Amino acid sequence: MKHKEISPPDHGLKKSEIIPQTDPHLPFQRHSTIRLKSSPGPSRPLFSSQPFRSLDASSSATTMSKKDCGNHGHGGKEKLYRRLFGCLLTTIFVILLIVLIVWLVLRPSKPSFILQDATVLQFNVTGAPNLLSSTLQVTLVSRNPNDRVGVYYERLEVYTAYMNQQVTLRTVLPPTYQGHGEISVWSPFLSGNNVPVAPFLAASLAQAQSYGTAMFSIRVDGSVRWKVGSWTSGRYHIYVDCNAYLALTGRGKPAVFPIAHCYTDV
Numbered sequence: 185m186k187h188k189e190i191s192p193p194d195h196g197l198k199k200s201e202i203i204p205q206t207d208p209h210l211p212f213q214r215h216s217t218i219r220l221k222s223s224p225g226p227s228r229p230l231f232s233s234q235p236f237r238s239l240d241a242s243s244s245a246t247t248m249s250k251k252d253c254g255n256h257g258h259g260g261k262e263k264l265y266r267r268l269f270g271c272l273l274t275t276i277f278v279i280l281l282i283v284l285i286v287w288l289v290l291r292p293s294k295p296s297f298i299l300q301d302a303t304v305l306q307f308n309v310t311g312a313p314n315l316l317s318s319t320l321q322v323t324l325v326s327r328n329p330n331d332r333v334g335v336y337y338e339r340l341e342v343y344t345a346y347m348n349q350q351v352t353l354r355t356v357l358p359p360t361y362q363g364h365g366e367i368s369v370w371s372p373f374l375s376g377n378n379v380p381v382a383p384f385l386a387a388s389l390a391q392a393q394s395y396g397t398a399m400f401s402i403r404v405d406g407s408v409r410w411k412v413g414s415w416t417s418g419r420y421h422i423y424v425d426c427n428a429y430l431a432l433t434g435r436g437k438p439a440v441f442p443i444a445h446c447y448t449d450v
Contacts, residue, residue: 292333292410295362297446298325299402299426306375307432309393314386316351319375320344320430322402326370328362333410335362338419340406344374346398349385352376354405361411374402393432402426408450423449 299322306319324342328335340357343350352374360368381389392398404424410417426446 292335293329294422294448294450295335295408296327296329297404297424297426297448298327299323299428299446300325300369301371302400302402302428302430304430304432307393309386309389311386311390314381314383315378316381316386316389317377317379318344318352319373320352320400321371321373323369323371324402324404324424324426326362326368328364328366331364333412334364336360336409336411336416337362337368337422338407338409340370340404340422342370342372342374342402342404344376345401345403346381346389347385348401349381351379351381351400357406396432397429398432399427399429402428402446420450 301321301323303321304318305321306317308317309315310317322342326337337357337360339359341354342357343354344352353376355372355374357370357372362368389398403426404422406422407419408422409419424446
């Protein structure tokens, strides 16, 4: 018995426009997409790539999270270093502030000097060669004006100068400590035998000797230390300059017009 082939009904469509139907009961039947002539446009694949994109996004998120964890580790170290650096700066600032406060509270004032007396015992100028021989005795008074700081005169040297030239040898004073508000007195002899001087100084000294008076400078050069309790500072240079008109005619006469207060620099 022969079977007749039954053709599908024709609804006015061409063969190329017929959409093949699939039977869901048949296995291994291939699905495909057909583009119809009546509706032109890009073909759409059956399986979308969105799931794969989501997988890529999840993998990139995992990678970013790993990088973030690494960055958080470095950030913690930077924060630790910043805290240590801040603590160090704070400590240094506090120490400097304490030193500044102590210095302002205990700020030492330089001692004051007074030329109380100056007497010429010998004075002789000779020309060609230009030499000066002189002997003086001076009395210096020093006072410590500080209430909490002591002054230790470690080494003091006294000499006489005329027009900024030294004309006597240096006389060393004994080391002295001055407490708060204490006064020290020295009466050294200053002498120089046949001290060479410049020609214009010899002429000026000879003229001053004929007048009977001349202005000399009694200078002190040395080093001092400040003492607060058991603490003693380092050495500080001290320079004192006292000017006075000295009588040259009558031997043994005191200074004519001594300048009471001397210039002191520490």
